[in-house]
Amino acid sequence: MDGLKFVGKRIPKKDAPLKATGEAIYIQDLKVPGMLYGKILYSKYPHAKILKLDISKASALPGVKAVITGGDVPNNFKFGFLKDNPPLKSGKVLSTRDEIAAVAAVSQEIAEEAIDLIDVEYEELPGIFDPIEAMKEGAALVHEEFPSNVLKMPWKFVHGDVEAAKKESAFIAEDTFSTQWVTHCCLGTSGCVASFDVGNTLTMYSNTQIPSLAQGDFLEALKAFGLKNKRVRIIQTVIGGGFGSKLDTYAYEYIAILLALKTRRPVKIVFSREEEFLATSPRQPTITKISQGCDKDGKLTFREMAMVLDNGAYTSWGATTPSVMMVPISSLYKVPNIKYTAKCVYTNNTYSQAFRGYGNPQATFAIESCLDQLAEKAGIDPVEIRRINANESGEVTPQNFRITSCGMKDCIEEVVKRLDWKNKCKRGNGKGVGMASLIHVGGAARVYKSDGCGTIIKVDDNGKVDVITGASEIGQGSDTIIAQIVAEVLGIPMDDINVINNDTDVCPWDVGAHASRTTFVAGNSALGAAQKIKAQIMEIAAKNLGEPVDALDMQDGIIFSKNDKEKSIPLGKVLRKAHYSLGGRMLVAEHFYDPPNENFDQTFRGNLSVSYAYGAHGVEVEVDRETGQVKILNYIAAHDVGKAINPMLLEGQIYGGGLQGIGYALGERMIYDKGYLKNGNFLDYKMPTVRDVPPVQAVIVESDEQAGPFGAKGIGEPGLVPTAPAIANAIYDAVGVRIKDLPITPEKILRALKEKEGQKA
C-alpha cells in the first residue's frame, strides 16, 4: 500500500494542543448557568439495615436545595444489566458503596457539609465477602429475592471431548490461579451535569464511553420517573480516560437526574479521587482452576477451565466478561478439546465492571502460566510449545471464530529475537525471561444487538470538511485516526478536517468505545462516508473539467485530471459551483458500518469479531532473592495490528497497556477487608509511577487485515492482556518460584523462595 500520505504516518493527536494548554473542557471544568452541586452519602457498612435516616438538619442548611433518599426514587426504579441496582438504596445496604442519600446545594462546600448532617442509624448484619463461601448451600443471600448468590447466567462452553483427551494426553498440567480487584485510575474522575429544559428534555453532560447506550438507559429511567416520550441528549465533555470505567451507567448519573428534576436546576456530580476509588467498578477478581494437556510432541490436546468471579452486590455489564474470557480460552493456540464454565457470584463487596481486556487478562494469566508449567512437564522450551501450537490464518476455532489475518508467529519470533531468548533463559543467576501470547477481538465484537457506527461527512463552500462520527474520543486518539482516514481518501490536508464526536443530537449511533473496536468500526464507517462524498465531489468536478470521473484525482485539496495536469480545480471552487447554481446543492454523505460479525448462539459459538488481534510479550526480570523485589530489565511487546494507521498513537496504546499490565502484575490491588476498601487513594494503591517505567519496546507487526480500514485491526486493549503471565513466567525462570495469585508482591516471592528452601516464613 504505497503512496499513502496520511495513513501510516506519525501524526500528533488533533486534541494535543488543547490538552497541553489546559484549554480542553473536562467535566470537572464545566459550569452551566444556574447549576447546583450534588453530593452522595454512601453506606457506612457493607451489610446493614437502615433503622433511621434523618435528613432534616441537612435540608435546613442554608444553600441546600434538595435532599433525596431511596423513597424519592419513583416506581422502584432499578438499573444495571440485571436491573438489580436502585440508584438510592432504602431499607438495606449491601455494600459500602451503596448510595443512601444525596444533596443538591449551591456550592460544593455546602453540599459536603449537608452530607455530614444526615443522620443515619444502622443495624449491622453479617456479610458475605468470599465468593466461594457465597456459593455454598445455605449461605445467606445477598439479594433475598433471588434463589441463589450465583447469577443466573450459565456460562458454559464445551467443544470436543475433554475427558477422552485427558486420557490420551502424554502430559497434563493443572493448577489454580487467582486475580485481584484493580481499578482504572482515570486521570479524569467520573462526573456529569444533568439538566432539564422546560419541556423536560434531559441534557446530560457526561464523560461516558457509551453515549448511545447511555441515552437509552436514561430514556428508560425518565419513563420510570413518569416522563414518557421525552428526549435525552448526551453531550460528552473531553474525556480524561475511560478504560471501561465509563462503559455503563451508574447510580450517580440517575441521582443527578433525580436532583435536577426535583430542583428544576442543572445538577453537577463529579467524583473526588477517593470517591472514584470507592464508587466506580473495578476489574472482577477471579479464581480459576485450569488443566491443560499435550501429546508427546507438545501439541495441545485439551484445555479445561472453571472460573469463579466475584460479582459484588450488584450486576453491571461486567457480568458478561466470561463471554470475552472465552476468546482466549477457546482460541488462544490450537486446542481441539475445550471445556469452560464460569460462575458470577453475588457478595457484599464492590460490584465489578468492564476494564480494558474485559476478562481476557484474567483468563490469559491462567492459560499462559499453566502453559509454561505444561512445557516444563513435557520438557519443551516455552517458546517451542508456543510455536508448535500457534494460531494461523484460515483456522476455524472451536467457537467458530474464522481467523483471517494472523501475525501470532511473527510476534513470537520478534520477542525471541529481541529478548535474546536462547542466551537469556535458564541462567539461574536471579535473572530470567518469560513470555506470553494473546488473542483478542480485533475487528469489533458483537456483544450488543448492533455493533455499528455511523459517520456523516459534510463539506462547506471553502473545501473544509466536517466529519460527524458516533465514535467516542476517550484519549485513545480516535479523532486523529478518523481524520487520517478521511484525509487519505479525499486527498485534503489534516487541518481541513474537523471531527465532531460529542453530541447525540448531532452524531450518528455507535455502540461505544469498547472491545478495541473504534479504529476498525468507526474507521470503516468514516472510510465509507469519505468514499461516498468523494464520489459526489468527483461527479461535479468531472462536469466542470469536462473529464470522465475515473480520470480525476485529488491531492492537497486540488482536483486534477490524471491525463492532463493542467486541467485542475480547487475543491472549494467545485463546492461553490455546486452550491451557487440553479438547483444548487450542499454535499453531505453518510455511512453506517455494521461489521459482518455474529452474536454467540446458545452454545456460545459464532464469529464474534471480523478479525482477531494477536500479540506476544516477552520480559526479562531480575529478582532480588533477599527482598523478593522484581526489576524489569527489558520488555518487548509485539502486536499484530493489521496496519498501523498512526504508529505513534499505536505505540502509545502499547506502552499504556503494557504499563497498566505491569501494575496489574506487580503491584496494583484494591485491598478489601470484609467489605471495606482499605486503600482508596494513590498513596496506598500502588499504580506505577513514571519512575517505575521499564524499557519497553513496542513492536508493530503488520498482517494487512482485508476487512479493516486500510488493513487495520484493533489495539486498544491487547497491550495489557499477556503482561502478567509473561512476568510470572520470567520470575519462574529467574528464581524457580511460580506465583499464581496476582499481584506478584515481594512478600509472595520471598515466602515462596523460603518454602522452596524448606524454611518457614
Place this chain on the structure above:
Amino acid sequence: MGSFEYLRPASISEAIALMEGSGGRGVYIAGGTDVMVLIRQKKIFPGCLISLRNIGDLAYLNTASGLAIGSAVTHNAIAKNEFIQKKYTALTDATNKVGSLQIRNVATMGGNICNAAPSADTACPLLVLDAQAVIAGKDGDRKVPIDDFFLGPNKVALKPGEILKGFAMPAFNGRTGSAYIKHTRRQAMDLPMLGVAARITIRIDGDEIGCKDALCTIDNISNILRRFEDEKLVCEDIRIAMGVVAPRPMRAKKAEEALKGKVISEALFEEIGEIAASECQPRDSIRGEAWYRRDMVKVLTRRAILRAVDRVIRPDDMIWPERLW
C-alpha cells in the same frame, strides 16, 4: 474545606505570639504538604494557619561546625547540597526519595519531623547523625536529642507554642560514611515499607583507607570488603536507625553495641541485621506484613552498613543517587 485565617509572621517571636493569641486554634504551617492534606481530610479544623515560610531564622544551612539546618529548609535544598552529599549522605538519600520533585520543592525537613510519622524518611538519618533538635520558645532556645524528640506517632516533644527551629549535627571525621535505604513498592510517590539508616566510622591501623586500584571502582562492596579482610578494618563508631518498625523511628542500640569495636566483615553485618530485627516491633498493616518487615530489617541493615562503609572506602562514588531528578 473549612475557612481559616492565613497569617504570615516575619520572625519566630512574632509567630509564637500569634500562636499564643490564637486561643488554641492555630496551626503552624511550613511547606503544607502534610497540614493541607489533614485539613482536606477533615482531620484538623484550624482557626488560623501561621506560616513559617517567611522567617529567615528558620531557613539557615550552616556548615561551619558540623551541620546546622533550619527547619524550613526544603527536602530538595538538602538533597542538592553538595556538602551534605559528601559528609551527611544518609540525609541526601532520604530527602531525595520523599514524594515527588514537586513535594520536595515545598516540603520542609522540620515539617517531616514534626509530623512524626513512623515512616518519616528524614528521621532515621537524623537519628544516626546524632542530630539535636533546636527548639525555640517564648523564653529562648533549648536543645533536645532527636531520639528524645519523637514521643510516638504524630507526637513530638514540643510544648504549646514552641517552634522547631532546626537541627544541629556534629562533625564526623573523614573515616565516616552514612546511608539510608528506603524500602518501597514503587520508585516515587511512596512511603517506606520500612527504612534503615546507618552511620559508621572506620578505624585502620597505619595506612589511610581507600581503594587503590582500578578494580575497586567497578567491583561491588562485598568483594572489596573481602579484599580488606587482612587489614583489619575496625568499627570505631556505629549508629543504626529503623523506621516503620515501631510506633516511632528508633535506634537499634543492641545491634550498635554488638558492632562497635569489632573488625568489620559482611558476615558480621549479617549478624548485626539479625540483632536489629530482634529489637524492632513491626506490625501487620495494609502497607506490609510484620514478618516481611522484620526480614527486611535484617537485609537492609546489612545493606545500609555496607553502603556506608562503601562511602568511606570509595568517597568518589558518594554522589548519590544514580539519577538526580
